[in-house]
Amino acid sequence: MMPRWKGKGLQAKANADPMSKIVSQLQSSLIQFETRGLLSSCSVLVEVDAELADLLNRSCFGRPRITAQEDKQWFQLDMEEAFYLCFSLKCLKVIGEDGSIKSNEELWDYFKSKKLVFPVSYKVYSHLRHKNWVVRSGLQYGVDFVAYRHHPALVHSEYAVLALSEGDNDLNGRLRVWSDVHCTVRLCGSVAKTLLTVIVNSNNQGANSPSCLEHYTVEERTITRWNPERSREDQTGPKNGTKKGVTRF
Template sequence: MSPRWKGKTAEAKALADPMSKIVSDLQSSLLQSDAHASLSGSSVLLPVEPQHGELLTRACFGRPIITADKENQWFQLSLEEAFYLSHHLQCLKITHHQGTNFTTAELWRYMKSKVSNFPQYYKAYSHLRTKNWVVRPGSQYGVDFVAYRHHPSLVHSEYAVLVLSEGESGGDDGLEGRLMVWSDLYCTIRLCGSVAKTLLVLTVNKNGHGVVSPTALDGYSVEERSIRRWSAEQNREDQMAAAAAAAANGSK
C-alpha cells in the first residue's frame, strides 16, 4: 500500500521538511529552555512557550490543552511520549510534586505502576519513532497505535499497530493471547481494511532481560509482521496469468 498523501503538494512538503529534522529542532529547543514537566496520573503535563508548542505540534508529540490563559500554554503527553523525550532524546525533565526531578529509574517505576505492560508499549513506540514514523494513539481503531509516514496534516496513517509480547508464560502483562482467536484477528483485519490501513503487529521479545530498569530495553528485540486481508479480486488466476505474460513479453 502506497502512502495516501493529502493533496498534490503534500509529498513535496514532507520531503522538504523531514520528520528527523523537526524532532532534532524540538530536542535542541527543549534542551536550551531546560524544559520541565509534571506527572498527572497516566499522562504528563508540559508548560510550553509558543515556539516550543509549535515544534511539539510539528513533531506530533502530545496534544495542546485549551485554556483561557493565552500566555501560558500546556501540552499533555502520553507516558510513552514523555519517556521518549526524557530517556531517549534527553531533552525533558519531569518533576516530583516537591519540585525535585525524577531520576530515570524512578520515572520508569512510576510509569510501570500506571501501565503494567509499559515496557513493551514503550519499546514498540520507540522502535517506530527512531525510524522517523509519527506514532499516535490508536484506540479509535481498536489498536495500540497508528503510524504515519509524516505529519497527519500531510498524509493519512499507513499502519494500525498492535503490540504483542513473546515468551510470557504467566499472561500477567496484559498482552498474552491477543489475536489468538480467529474471530479477533478477522475483525481487526476487516476494520483496518475499511479504513485503508495495514495491520502491523510488533512482537516484543525480552530475550531473557527483565523489566527492572530501562537499561533492559537495550536487550529487547522487536519483530515486525504486516497482515493484510486476502482479496479474491486481487488474486484471481487470470489476473496472475496476464501479469506473468506481460512480464515475459517485456523481457523479450
C-alpha cells in the first residue's frame, strides 16, 4: 500500500522537513530548558511555552490540554510517549506526586503497575519511533497503535499496529482464532490500513527494569487479504511476490 498524502505537494514538504530532524529539535529544546513533567495517573503533564508546544505538535508527542489558565499551555503525554522522552531520548524528567524526580526504574515500575503489558507496548512503540514513524493510539481502530509516515496533517496512517508477545497469554489471545484475524483485517481494509503485527520476544529476560529492553527482539509481520488477481492464468507471475514477513489469506 502506497502512502496516501492529504494534498498536492505535501510529500515534498515532508521530505524537506523529515521527522528525524523535528524530533532532534524537540530533544534539544527539552534538554536546554530542563523540562519536567508531572506524573498524573496514566499520563504525564508537561507545561510548555509556544515554541515547545509547536515542536511537540510537529513531532506528534502528546496532545494539548485546554485549561482555565490562559497564560499556561499543557501537553498530556501517554505512558509510552513519556517514557520514550525520558528513557530513549533522555530529554525529560518526570516529577511524582511526592515532588521528587522519578528515576527510569521508578517510572518503569509505575507504568507497569498501571498497564500490565507496558514492557511489550513500549518496545513496539520505541521500535517504530526509532524508525522515524509517527506512532499514535490505535484505540479507535481496535488496535494498539497507528503508524504514519509523517505528520497526520500531511498523510494518512499506513499501518494499524498490534503489539504482541511471543508465547505469552497476557494479551487475551488476540489473533489466535480465525474470526479475530478476519475481523481485524476487514476493519483495517475498510479504513485503508495494513495490519502490522509486531511480535516481541523477551528471550527469557524478565521485565524488572528497563535494561531488559536491550535483550528484547521484535519480528514485524504484515497480514493482508489474498488478491485473486495475483493468480489469474493469463499472468506469467505475480507482480509483487509474497515476501518474508508477509502473511496473506
